[in-house]
Amino acid sequence: xxxxxxxxxxQRSLRIPGGEDRPACPPPERLVALVARQGPxxxxxxxxxxxxxxxxxxxxxxxxxxxxxxASHTRRPAALAPLALAASLVLAVGGGVLLWRAxxxxxxxxxxxxxxxAGVALVHPAGAVGxxxxxxxxxxALPKARGYAxxxxxxxxTPVFSGETADTSLTLPASVHLRPGEPYRWxxxxxxxSGLEERSPTAEFRLRER
Amino acid sequence: MEPGPDPVSPALERVVARYAEQVRxxxxxxxxxxxxxxxxxxxxxxxxxxxxxxxxxxxxxxxxYVYRTAMSAAVDLIRRRRARREDSLEDLTGNPVAQxxxxxxxxxEADLAAAVARAVDALAPARRPVVRMYLAGYRLEEIAxxxxxxxxxxxxxxxxxxxxxxxxxxxxxxxxGAETQL
Numbered sequence: 001x002x003x004x005x006x007x008x009x010x011q012r013s014l015r016i017p018g019g020e021d022r023p024a025c026p027p028p029e030r031l032v033a034l035v036a037r038q039g040p041x042x043x044x045x046x047x048x049x050x051x052x053x054x055x056x057x058x059x060x061x062x063x064x065x066x067x068x069x070x071a072s073h074t075r076r077p078a079a080l081a082p083l084a085l086a087a088s089l090v091l092a093v094g095g096g097v098l099l100w101r102a103x104x105x106x107x108x109x110x111x112x113x114x115x116x117x118a119g120v121a122l123v124h125p126a127g128a129v130g131x132x133x134x135x136x137x138x139x140x141a142l143p144k145a146r147g148y149a150x151x152x153x154x155x156x157x158t159p160v161f162s163g164e165t166a167d168t169s170l171t172l173p174a175s176v177h178l179r180p181g182e183p184y185r186w187x188x189x190x191x192x193x194s195g196l197e198e199r200s201p202t203a204e205f206r207l208r209e210r
Numbered sequence: 211m212e213p214g215p216d217p218v219s220p221a222l223e224r225v226v227a228r229y230a231e232q233v234r235x236x237x238x239x240x241x242x243x244x245x246x247x248x249x250x251x252x253x254x255x256x257x258x259x260x261x262x263x264x265x266x267x268x269x270x271x272x273x274x275y276v277y278r279t280a281m282s283a284a285v286d287l288i289r290r291r292r293a294r295r296e297d298s299l300e301d302l303t304g305n306p307v308a309q310x311x312x313x314x315x316x317x318x319e320a321d322l323a324a325a326v327a328r329a330v331d332a333l334a335p336a337r338r339p340v341v342r343m344y345l346a347g348y349r350l351e352e353i354a355x356x357x358x359x360x361x362x363x364x365x366x367x368x369x370x371x372x373x374x375x376x377x378x379x380x381x382x383x384x385x386x387g388a389e390t391q392l
Contacts, residue, residue: 001376001385003344006326010345012319013327022292028285037358045339052342053327060288062240063250065356067284070232071277149360159351159361189358199358 014055025057026050034061035068041197072202120148120188120200127205134178134207137186138169142198145190152176152186160184180209221265222255229276230254240347253283322384329378337371344368 026047033039034047051057121140125133137150150170151162161176178184183206189199230251237247257279262268333341343353354364379385 001379003372006372006375007345007347009319009323009326010330010342011347013323014346025292028288028292031288032281032285035356037356045335048339049335049342052339052346058346059242062237062242063246063284063288064281066233066237066240066242067277067280069236069355070229071273071280149363151360162360162362164360189360197358 014053014058022056025054028060031057031061031064035064037199119198120145120190122186122188122200122203125205126203128208129205130208134205135172136169137172137188139188139200141168142190142192144193145198146193147191149189149191150186151188152184155183155185178207180207182206221268222258225258225268225271225276226251226255229273229280233280250280250284250287253287254280257283325379325382325384326375329375329382332378333371333374337367337374340364340367341371341375344372 030043030047031051034044034051037044051061120142123138123140125137137152139148147164147166148168148170149162149164152160152172154160160178161172163170172178183204185202185204187200187202189197191197230247233251234242234244234247254276258268258271258276261279262271330338330341330345340353340357343356344350348356350364350368351361353359353368354361357364359367376385
């Protein structure tokens with residue numbers, strides 16, 4: 001059976017509850033937690049499981065999800081602007097790449113990145129970077145993280161590379177080729193000892209054209 | 211005396227318009243209606259106007275403030291509709307207008323749809339939500355983004371979940387090789 005056939009049959013099976021059935025539905029706050037990725041993952045998956053079987057909840061979820069997704073798109077440039085300023089300052093004192101990394105490893109960038117407050121803070125790269133710097137990705141350690149999942153995306157959202165590491169940096173393998181001038185986005189998800197997950201905001205960078 | 215230019219309305223429009231357009235673009239893909247969004251953003255404008263007062267204050271509203279206002283207004287909208295027992299927001303599933311294609315037996319199609327739903331219910335909890343999102347029409351990258359998972363992990367769970375689903379359907383006589391060919 002094709003995926004399309006499965007989809008058509010599944011969507012035909014979804015229930016549309018009347019008003020009297022809605023007490024069985026999760027409260028709006030749970031839907032907000034679901035789209036904002038707040039709270040334990042097991043709870044969010046349970047809410048999602050209901051939402052995807054209930055036409056009424058799904059329309060409410062879609063409204064909230066659109067608000068959340070649009071906000072993350074709108075917030076991204078503002079979140080990266082202070083980073084560009086920080087990069088300029090580091091370059092101005094002549095430290096170059098090494099100093100930039102030292103700053104990233106030793107300083108507190110929480111004021112620079114204001115994504116999820118408890119999430120992973122990305123350090124480098126961001127903005128326009130050279131060839132060497134475009135291949136090494138660093139982020140701040142999160143207490144009690146067992147490991148990190150890394151993902152690099154092209155501008156249209158196509159995955160370019162993903163990997164997992166216990167370290168707080170990752171170097172792209174030589175087989176991954178980045179195109180000069182094109183924007184790329186990357187993010188990191190920390191897997192915590194508790195079994196929960198925390199994710200970073202998305203950082204954007206481009207390889208300088210020669 | 212002629213009234214002076216209203217500085218509040220243009221400021222409200224500037225602050226809300228960009229965000230509202232993004233929301234519409236994203237929401238349309240999954241069938242969110244313009245009418246629902248119009249109602250929501252009218253409420254957002256009212257709340258910003260009440261809370262911020264002047265055009266200058268409204269214009270200085272950060273995007274995060276507009277986002278929080280919109281989320282709060284959306285939650286209140288959902289609560290009001292649930293309390294009034296109205297039809298909720300736009301039905302995104304295509305039901306009940308989704309009808310079997312020409313030549314298909316409506317009763318048989320309904321039975322098959324119910325069988326697919328039961329088989330999805332029987333999937334492992336870790337794989338089930340991913341499969342449900344996919345069957346509801348979400349793309350792989352949307353699912354991964356929503357769950358905060360890598361595309362590799364999402365793809366893995368989805369493919370395994372779909373394989374499980376087809377296996378369960380086959381056990382129930384549905385699918386290629388079974389008595390009921392679909």
